[in-house]
Structure formats: C-alpha cells, structure tokens
Amino acid sequence: MTRITGVYREVGASGERAKAFIALALPVSDPPLRLAGELARLHRDAGEAVARLALAGVMVPDAGWFLYGFVRKEAVISSQIEGTQATLMDVLTFEATRETDQPEDVEEVCNYVSAMEHARRELARSGGLPISTRLLCEAHRRLMRGVRGADKAPGQLRRVQNWIGGSSLMRASFVPPPADEVPGAMGALEKWIHGDDALSPLVKAGLAHVQFETIHPFLDGNGRLGRLLITLLLEHWKVLSSPLLYLSLAFRRRQSEYYARLAAVRAEGDWEGWTGFYLECVMEAANDGVRVARELFAVLERDRRRVAQHKRATVAALRLMDALPRRPVVTAPMVSKALGVTAPTARKAMDVLADAGVLKETTGKDRDRAFAYGEYLEVLMGKAGGSLREVQ
C-alpha cells in the first residue's frame, strides 16, 4: 500500500543543498490504518503478552522491586544503540561508589535514567507536565547534561538543519524537516497524542515513536527520547501500571530492520509494515520481561532462604537481602545508612550475604569496596549478555 506521506522542501547547510522531508501530521490517512488479518492477530498476541507482563509486575511484593533494575537495564541498552560502551555493572558500581574508569559513558547512561525518572515524576505529580514537547525538552536537558551533550542544545528544539546517516547533508539517508517546521510538527504530534484516534494505545505509542523520529526535533538523543516516549505513553495510557516494557533490546537485535521500517513509513507510507514490526518487538519484549521477572523472583526466593538458614543470620542480613533488588550493588556505608544500623552491623550483614554466596566483592580493592548481587544482575541482563562484565 502506498500513501502520500509528506512534502519535500529544499534546504541548505554548510554550503550543501538537499531536500528536507516534512511529514503529514497524524492520524494515518488515505487510507487510515486498519488492523486486519495478520496484523490483527499480531495485535491480539502482543496485547496478551503485555497483559501477562502487567500481571508479573503486580505479582511481586512491591512495585518498586523490579523497577530499579529494569530502568537501568533499558538505559544501558538504549544507550548502547548509540554506541555507548558502559555496562550495567559499570553503572551500578558508579552509583554505589561514585567512581568509574569511563566517566563519559557512565554519565550518559545515568543521564538517561535521570531523564526517565524526571518525566515519570512529572506525569505522576498533580499539576505536573503532561506528555508534551515541554516535557520532552526537560527530559532532553537531563539526557544531554555534561561533557558530550554540551554542544547539543540541551533542552531545546533544534534551530538548525540536521540529517541522519551519512557524513554530510547531501549524503544523508534522511533529512528531517527544516528547523522552522519543528515546533508546529511537535504541536501537531502532541495534539494527536491527546486526541481521540480510535487506535489502541499500544499501537498509538508505536506510531508516535515513528512521527517523533521523523521530526527529529533535537540535535541529538532523538532515538533515546523517542524510545522513552513509548515507555511513557504506555504507562500514561495504563497499558501497564509501571514501566516494565522496554523495546530497546528488541530494536537493537533488529537494528537494520528498525531503521528500514522507519524509512519505509516516510518513503511509502508503510505504517502497516512498521506496526507489524513494532508489535513483534512488543511481544518479544513483553515475553522477555515476564521471563526475567519470574527468574528474578525465583533467584530472590532461593537466596532469601539461604540467608535465613545461614548459621550467622541476623535481622540486618535479612533486611539487606530484601533491599537488594532496589540496590544490587552496595557499599558498607550505603548499607548502614539504608538500614539505619551501625557500620559493624552493616559489615556483619554483608559478610553473611557474601558467605551465603549472594554478594561478591567487585572492586578488588581493600578500601571503598563494593559488593554486587552478581547472579541477580546476570539474570536481569539475560540474553542482552556480554554487557555484564564478569564479577571477579
């Protein structure tokens, strides 16, 4: 199926000229997007997988349980699509010790976490910002904080022409709209998001992602913010009660198809092709999420029993065990603060957990030691693997 998708306008930058693409605003029209046949089946299957994930999220004793790990895993993987090398262990160790040997990569991942947390806080706060250009700008400011983002106009829609793929404007694989079109296009996207398109929230979130990427409103970070937008929309529309569905891993596994599907929407108006791809990714991500949540739950239960049965078990040791999902890498001062116990009590609790095989020292140093719940992190990263550096 071919649709008219937008218009081209000639633009110039650094002495070169090219045709920039100005997409039609959503909804998809002529013809509208209909989920029939294979697409309808995919939509139903993806919906069921997401419902199972929602259930896994409420199965655990406390909603915050998986969140800490899931959010950071997504931040690591979404940043890896951009080429960032930091691993989950690097990031968690930095959060515990404030020390790292690759400050820029770790900063980038921490910025992603901070952008996501800020946006979720705003959405949850009464009187906070809704899902809007302004909220995305605020998330962008956080994402671009520090060394690498300094010259990327943090927090602002771009004022210059950009392009994707290729070393120059003329060689680019895609030239997004001229800067003066960006505010209007973002306004139209925002209006559509809050409008009454009859498509399911799940599908709508996928379309919003494409439109956001096609507008490419920022100088950098559009991929990460566009993927974050999906997460925020799914939570906002109550598809999930907490943000447990993360698509970056599925997109990364099929990265060239991901880019090709985006390009085909612009070139041919192939929204059906995109939606099929996206729903497959949703299904994969939801199934992954369910499996990881179950495995984490099992590991935690087993280890809790081990600690409880340990001959030197203390109340503090059990409380530490219960706190680990929220902080899988810890230091002695952190534990003593979090549990409100003295340093010797904290150290004793950590000793018990180390002796029970739950915690392992990761820094190899005598002082400022950090202890990681290695197996938990391995299960969390799952097949994303390779991204978790060996513990010891």
Ligand SMILES: Nc1ncnc2c1ncn2[C@@H]1O[C@H](COP(=O)(O)OP(=O)(O)OP(=O)(O)O)[C@@H](O)[C@H]1O
């Ligand atoms: N042909 C295309 N049309 C529209 N968008 C595209 C196309 N190819 C890639 N993209 C989007 O552009 C993003 C890259 O843009 P940008 O560098 O601003 O984002 P980023 O967050 O820094 O990078 P990344 O997504 O690689 O982490 C890709 O992730 C993808 O979402």
Ligand SMILES: [Mg+2]
């Ligand atoms: Mg980039």
